[in-house]
Amino acid sequence: MGTASAATARVLPLVGRRLLLLIPLMGIVTLATFSLVFLIPGDPAHRIAGEGASPEQIAAVRANLGLDRPAYEQFLSFVGGLLQGDLGTSYTFSTPVLDMILTRMPVTVSLTAVAMVFALLIGIPAGVLAGRRAGRWQDRVVTVSSTVGLATPNFVLGLLLALVIGVNLAWLPATGYTPLSEGLWPWLQHLLLPGIALGVVAAAEIARQLRASLSDVLRQDYVRTAVAKGMLPRTVVWKHALKNAMMPVITVIGIQIGYLLGGTAVVETVFGIKGLGDFAVQSVLAGDLPAIQGMVVFAVAITVLASLVVDITYGYLNPRGEAH
Amino acid sequence: MKRIPTLAAAACLVLLSACGGGDGGSDNAGSGDVDTSATLRYAASGGATSFDPHKTVSSSDFLVLSYAYDRLVHVDSEGQPVPGLAESWEFAEDMSTLTLHLRQGVEFPDGTPFDAKAVKANLDRAMQDDSITAAQLGAVDSVRVVDEATVELALGGPAVHLVLSLSDLGGMMVTPSAFDDPKALALAPDGIGRFTLADSQPGARYQFEASENYWDEDGLKLAGFDLQVITDPQTVLNGVGSDQFDCALVSPAMIDPASQIPGANVETRTVLTQTVLFPNQTKSEFGDVRVRQALNHAIDREAVLAAAQEGHGEASKGLFPDDYFVPNDAVSDLMAYDPDRAKELLAEAGLEDGFSFTAITLTIPQFVTTAEIIKEQLAAVGIEMTIKALPPADAGVSFLNGDSDAVISGWTGRPDPSMLLTNYFSEAAPQNVSKVEPEGFAEALAAANAEEDTEARGELLDQVQLTVLEHGAVAPITFNAVGTVCSEDVVGYEAPLIGNSEFRGVGITR
Numbered sequence: 073m074g075t076a077s078a079a080t081a082r083v084l085p086l087v088g089r090r091l092l093l094l095i096p097l098m099g100i101v102t103l104a105t106f107s108l109v110f111l112i113p114g115d116p117a118h119r120i121a122g123e124g125a126s127p128e129q130i131a132a133v134r135a136n137l138g139l140d141r142p143a144y145e146q147f148l149s150f151v152g153g154l155l156q157g158d159l160g161t162s163y164t165f166s167t168p169v170l171d172m173i174l175t176r177m178p179v180t181v182s183l184t185a186v187a188m189v190f191a192l193l194i195g196i197p198a199g200v201l202a203g204r205r206a207g208r209w210q211d212r213v214v215t216v217s218s219t220v221g222l223a224t225p226n227f228v229l230g231l232l233l234a235l236v237i238g239v240n241l242a243w244l245p246a247t248g249y250t251p252l253s254e255g256l257w258p259w260l261q262h263l264l265l266p267g268i269a270l271g272v273v274a275a276a277e278i279a280r281q282l283r284a285s286l287s288d289v290l291r292q293d294y295v296r297t298a299v300a301k302g303m304l305p306r307t308v309v310w311k312h313a314l315k316n317a318m319m320p321v322i323t324v325i326g327i328q329i330g331y332l333l334g335g336t337a338v339v340e341t342v343f344g345i346k347g348l349g350d351f352a353v354q355s356v357l358a359g360d361l362p363a364i365q366g367m368v369v370f371a372v373a374i375t376v377l378a379s380l381v382v383d384i385t386y387g388y389l390n391p392r393g394e395a396h
Numbered sequence: 397m398k399r400i401p402t403l404a405a406a407a408c409l410v411l412l413s414a415c416g417g418g419d420g421g422s423d424n425a426g427s428g429d430v431d432t433s434a435t436l437r438y439a440a441s442g443g444a445t446s447f448d449p450h451k452t453v454s455s456s457d458f459l460v461l462s463y464a465y466d467r468l469v470h471v472d473s474e475g476q477p478v479p480g481l482a483e484s485w486e487f488a489e490d491m492s493t494l495t496l497h498l499r500q501g502v503e504f505p506d507g508t509p510f511d512a513k514a515v516k517a518n519l520d521r522a523m524q525d526d527s528i529t530a531a532q533l534g535a536v537d538s539v540r541v542v543d544e545a546t547v548e549l550a551l552g553g554p555a556v557h558l559v560l561s562l563s564d565l566g567g568m569m570v571t572p573s574a575f576d577d578p579k580a581l582a583l584a585p586d587g588i589g590r591f592t593l594a595d596s597q598p599g600a601r602y603q604f605e606a607s608e609n610y611w612d613e614d615g616l617k618l619a620g621f622d623l624q625v626i627t628d629p630q631t632v633l634n635g636v637g638s639d640q641f642d643c644a645l646v647s648p649a650m651i652d653p654a655s656q657i658p659g660a661n662v663e664t665r666t667v668l669t670q671t672v673l674f675p676n677q678t679k680s681e682f683g684d685v686r687v688r689q690a691l692n693h694a695i696d697r698e699a700v701l702a703a704a705q706e707g708h709g710e711a712s713k714g715l716f717p718d719d720y721f722v723p724n725d726a727v728s729d730l731m732a733y734d735p736d737r738a739k740e741l742l743a744e745a746g747l748e749d750g751f752s753f754t755a756i757t758l759t760i761p762q763f764v765t766t767a768e769i770i771k772e773q774l775a776a777v778g779i780e781m782t783i784k785a786l787p788p789a790d791a792g793v794s795f796l797n798g799d800s801d802a803v804i805s806g807w808t809g810r811p812d813p814s815m816l817l818t819n820y821f822s823e824a825a826p827q828n829v830s831k832v833e834p835e836g837f838a839e840a841l842a843a844a845n846a847e848e849d850t851e852a853r854g855e856l857l858d859q860v861q862l863t864v865l866e867h868g869a870v871a872p873i874t875f876n877a878v879g880t881v882c883s884e885d886v887v888g889y890e891a892p893l894i895g896n897s898e899f900r901g902v903g904i905t906r
Contacts, residue, residue, distance in 0.1 A: 118793050120453065129526070165598035166446050166582040175597055231630065239637040246638035247631055248624070344439075344626045344635055346600035354599055354627070359789035 083387035090380050101372045105365045106150050110143075116361050120163050154369065160362030164355070169366035172351060179249055180347035182259065183340070184332045186267030191274035191328065196321075198275070199282025203317065204309060206287040214279055221276030226335050230269035230342040238265060247344035266343040270335050274328040281324045286317040319389060326382030330375045430887065430903035435620030438899070439632045439644035443599045443625045447585040448578060449568040450518075450527045455808065458565055462898045463604055463621055464585035464593060467567035468496060468515070469559055470900075471811060475668070475720070475893040476850070477559045481510065481569055481588065491554040491846055496562075498545045502611050504571040504588055512541040517572040519549070522565075529566030532815065533558070535845075554846030556853060560812035590616045590900070600625055617888065617903030636660055636881050642904060643882040643889070647762065648708035651879035664879040665891035666710045666717050668809020671700075671766055673755065673802055673871040674820070677830035680753035680801040686745040688868025692731050694738035694777045695770055701874045704765040708879070712872035715816070715861045720893070721854040722813050726862040731872065738777040750778025753801035756794055759785045766873060767804045796829055806876070809894045813857050814845055821864050834867035 117134035134140045138149060153160060159169035202214035238246025244265050250258040289295065290313055298308045336349030348367065355363035444460035446452035452461075470480035482496040502510040516539045522529040523536060535555035540548045549558070561567070574586040584593050590612075591604030604621040624641070626632045629650045635641040637657045646654045646662070655662045673691060675682040682688055697711035710717050713731060714724030742750065757767040764785055771781045783804075786794055795803040810816045818841070819825050823833035840863050844856035864870065880897065882889055888902040 115793065115797070118797070119789060162598070164445050165443070166579075167598045172598060176600070234631070234634045239634050242638060245640060247626070247635040247640045341628050342631060344624065344628070344631045344640075346597060346625070350600070350627075357787055357789060359787065 083384050086383060086387050087380070090383060094376060097376065098373070101369065102151060102154060103147070105368045106147050108361065108365055108368070116163070116359075119359055150365075159366035159369065162355075162360055162363045164358045164360040164363065169362050172363070173348065173366060173370055176346060176348050176351050178251070179345060180333070180336050180340070180349060182249075182252065183263055183266055183270060183336060183345065183347060184329070186260070186263040187271030187332050187335075188274065188325075188329070190267050190271035191278055192325075194271075194275040195278030196282060198279040199321070200286060200309060200314065202279065202283035203286025203290065204305075206283070206290075211283070214283060218276035218279045218283075221272045222280075224272065225338075226269045226273065227338045227342050229272060230266065230339050233265045233269055234343060249345045249347070262345075266339045266345060269342070270332055270339045273335070274325075274332060277324055277328060278321055282317060282321050285320050286313060289313045289317045292316075315389065319386065322382055322385055322389070326378050329378040333371060333374060429905060430617050431906040432617055432903070433619045434904035434906060435622050436618050436643065436886070436899060436902065436904060437622045437624070437641045439626040439635055439641045440623050441625070441627060441645065443602065443623075446582040447593070448581045449565040449570065450522045450524070450529055451578060451582070452528055452565070455528065455565065460602060460623065461565070461568060461585065462589075463591045463602075463623070464589040465568035465570070465587045466589050467563050468498075468569070469563040469567055471560065471563045471892075471894065473890045473892045475560075475811065477563060480563065480567070481515075482562070485559060487556070487848065492551055494549040494551060494555065494558055495542070496547050496549070498547065499611065500545050502588060504569075504573075505586060505592065505607075506571055506573055508571060508573065510569065510588060511544045512547045513544075514569065514572050515539070515547045516541050517575070518569050519547075519566075521570075521575060527566075529564070531819070532561040532564055532566040535561075554842060556845050556848055557812040557814035561815060563811045564815075591621050594620075612900075615900045617901060618899075621899065633657065633881070636883070639883070642886050643880060643899075646879040646881055648705040648877045648879070649762065651708050651877065652706060654879055654881040657881060659884050660881050661884060661886075662879050662881045663889065663891040664708060664877055665893065666708075666719070666875050667878050667892075668717065668720070668816075668894055669876040669878075670712060670715075670717075670807050670809075671704075671763070671804065671873040671876070672807055673770060673804050673873060674795075674829075675753075675802040675868075675871075676795070676798065676800070677832050677869070679798070681745070681747060681751045682753070682801065682830075684745045685868050686741040687747065687751070688871075689730070689866075690738040690741040690745075690777065690779075691774070691871045692865065692868060693734045693741065694774050694779065695871060695873060696733045696773055697731075697873055698733075699773070700766050700769050703769055704762050705874060705877065708877035710875040710877075712874055714858075715864065715870075715872055716813065716857075717875045717893075721850050722857040722861070723854060724858065724861075726858045727865045730862075730865045735773075735777050742778060747778075750780065752780035752782065754782045754784055755802040755804050756784050756786055756791050756800040757804040758788050758791050758806075760788065763804060763806070770804065770873070796826070798829070804873075811894060814841060814860075817841060817857075817860055817864070821869055830869075832869075834863040834869055837863045837867075 117130050117137065117139055121130045121133045138146060157170060161167065162169050162172060165172065198214045202211040205211050234246040237243050245262050248262055250262050252259040295308055295313055298312060299305065336347055337353050340347045340349040341353055352367045355367060440459065442456060444457045445454045446457060447461060447464065449461055449465060467480045468482040469477045472478050481499050481502065483499050484497045485494060487494050498510065498512060498515060504510060504514065508514060519533065519539045521527065523533045524530060535551050535553065535558050537550040537552050540550065542548050568587060570581065570587040574581045590607055590610055592607055593602060594605045595603040602623045606616055606619050610616045626635060629647055632644045632646060633650060633654055636644050651662060651664055675688055675691065677683055701707060701709055701711045714727040716722040716724060742748065755767065757763045767783045771783060774781050784800060791803065791805060794800065807816065819827050821828060821834060821837055823831060837860065840860040844853055844860055847853040847856055878891065880889065880891055885904050885906060886902060887905055889897065891897065
């Protein structure tokens with residue numbers, strides 16, 4: 073109890089500092105996102121009005137969207153909308169961008185979660201095995217496997233899994249998504265193949281980091297002491313060494329969440345899953361500016377949040393108290 | 397007046413589907429009774445930007461909207477008009493009016509009877525200046541209610557093409573009370589149609605339920621229609637192969653792989669959607685008609701077809717495919733592959749050493765490949781073409797902004813040939829970037845639109861395209877092929893000429 077309170081006392085200032093830092097960070101992100109209006113080639117008003125639109129109709133659309141106003145006015149309006157949770161309306165689907173994001177978010181969260189669970193289930197045991205058997209054949213197998221995993225593009229793996237396991241063997245669905253509300257197994261069976269395709273890189277990265285970290289920790293004096301005192305090697309690894317070895321791994325996990333979210337753009341397309349990744353791809357291809365802006369702001373917010381969670385976890389795990 | 401066929405939309409349609417309509421026809425497979433409680437799961441390449449047929453900005457919305465809205469006129473698989481919500485129609489002898497006799501006993505979802513008053517309300521709205529359908533209905537001066545079941549359209553001139561125009565977005569019948577809330581209408585359809593929208597994820601999935609007491613029993617043999625948007629061609633095939641979808645449209649390059657799927661049938665048909673090289677006559681050397689004519693002689697269309705479309709489709713001999721009611725007799729010589737003639741024409745134009753220009757194309761493999769082949773073929777006669785590939789959403793707008801000298805893109809098939817011809821070659825058309833109209837074009841088109849007999853009209857439309865191609869206003873390249881892969885359980889599917897199927901009359905046997 074006391075330890076937990078001490079940890080909380082350590083972490084709280086960190087959270088406060090990070091939250092304060094969020095203000096300028098989100099300000100910069102908002103400005104950069106707004107600037108997309110001017111960076112993306114072409115005239116949004118012309119695109120919305122359609123190719124056959126007359127100059128008068130294009131001008132009417134421009135005025136209707138406020139694109140004829142000075143840039144600072146447009147920016148203030150954009151920020152005002154964001155503060156009220158208004159990310160604008162999709163040019164392509166006449167629907168509020170926030171609604172589209174919130175509708176698709178559970179899909180991507182599910183996919184990312186399955187991918188991360190897969191990565192942890194594979195990456196941690198593999199990393200522990202390689203770390204404990206550093207220099208032996210088990211280590212080499214894990215090292216080679218993780219290198220292959222890192223080098224395999226997830227769309228290649230996804231296509232292979234869909235074709236072999238989904239179509240040829242028909243063991244799992246090759247496309248689509250079923251919500252969790254329709255049952256755990258229907259939900260999971262649609263996410264297993266894309267989850268593996270998405271999570272392989274993260275699994276390989278976790279295994280590599282954990283292997284390096286654990287083999288280092290296992291050479292520490294306190295580990296030798298524990299072994300000398302007759303403690304079982306398994307207990308030494310899982311109860312003492314792993315906690316310290318996990319520090320850099322947790323940082324990697326936080327970074328991997330960002331990569332996983334980015335990877336959904338490809339994996340969701342390959343498996344026909346209608347999540348945020350697919351939404352991002354469609355928005356870019358359609359030049360749907362509000363949708364692109366909304367996605368960028370949302371993705372940054374999620375990444376920053378994941379980073380914050382990692383820092384908090386790091387703070388709790390670090391007995392010396394300084395979290396970074 | 398808003399855009400009619402968008403280049404961007406056309407690109408998507410060329411990729412995996414196409415535009416237009418078509419009714420189901422003969423059975424193609426399957427055995428046993430049709431299961432009227434079945435839902436057909438369909439993979440399409442795009443969704444709907446809006447469910448308001450008059451105020452949408454994308455003509456490609458027709459695909460999704462056709463499941464929820466009937467039109468006054470429907471089309472058969474050969475692209476010919478058949479009764480829809482109008483049971484019959486006739487032109488006045490002097491072509492000053494078109495009278496529509498409406499189907500009786502039909503109601504809108506809110507119980508409002510479908511009658512002449514409702515049709516007038518719809519057509520008046522469809523003709524408003526800010527409507528995408530205003531141009532389709534441009535020949536109509538006014539709409540008059542004759543009696544409950546009859547409306548009379550006063551015409552500004554001969555307009556035989558109007559019948560097929562009424563099979564497009566402009567002929568869709570929306571519940572008049574829905575006009576009061578256009579924002580709601582944009583998100584959910586409200587009109588007479590085979591299906592109502594039960595649930596949707598815009599851009600991702602549209603789940604339709606069969607309408608109760610639908611007037612055309614033969615046209616509705618399903619309890620539901622589940623349309624999912626899948627953009628990756630291989631994913632589409634994976635979905636059909638693993639029984640996630642009952643039917644899907646496939647691009648030319650995927651027709652052969654689709655035919656390998658066990659337990660599935662593929663129907664392939666050359667459609668009206670075509671790839672063209674469209675020069676801006678105000679740019680580069682394209683102001684000279686001989687230079688434009690040279691383009692048409694420099695292109696080996698068979699080579700493009702073989703390489704870019706795996707041989708599926710048709711090398712263009714004119715603006716219309718072989719089995720269409722408009723022949724290409726008058727123009728095929730103008731498009732014959734003859735590099736020597738192309739060089740002669742360039743020499744006559746004072747360009748013995750050739751010239752260079754920039755062409756925009758779409759970042760879609762079929763178009764990029766087509767552009768690269770054309771680049772090589774033009775180089776053989778001394779023309780240097782620089783390719784600038786842009787995303788579909790930007791390519792058309794960029795070309796119309798004058799950012800390039802030409803565009804290599806897809807032109808979506810339209811229900812009536814005059815719609816295509818007007819959209820790209822009449823002087824006032826927004827898509828006519830050059831704002832130059834071929835000599836004799838308007839007169840030839842007016843003559844064609846005054847002829848009711850289909851065969852005779854086809855001959856006259858051939859003369860219209862003669863004015864276009866003598867002028868070198870466009871270089872047609874290839875017609876697209878659309879393959880539809882369906883499970884063997886699907887019956888009644890027939891590939892339509894105009895492009896995508898409405899799945900009217902299609903059923904599933906279980």
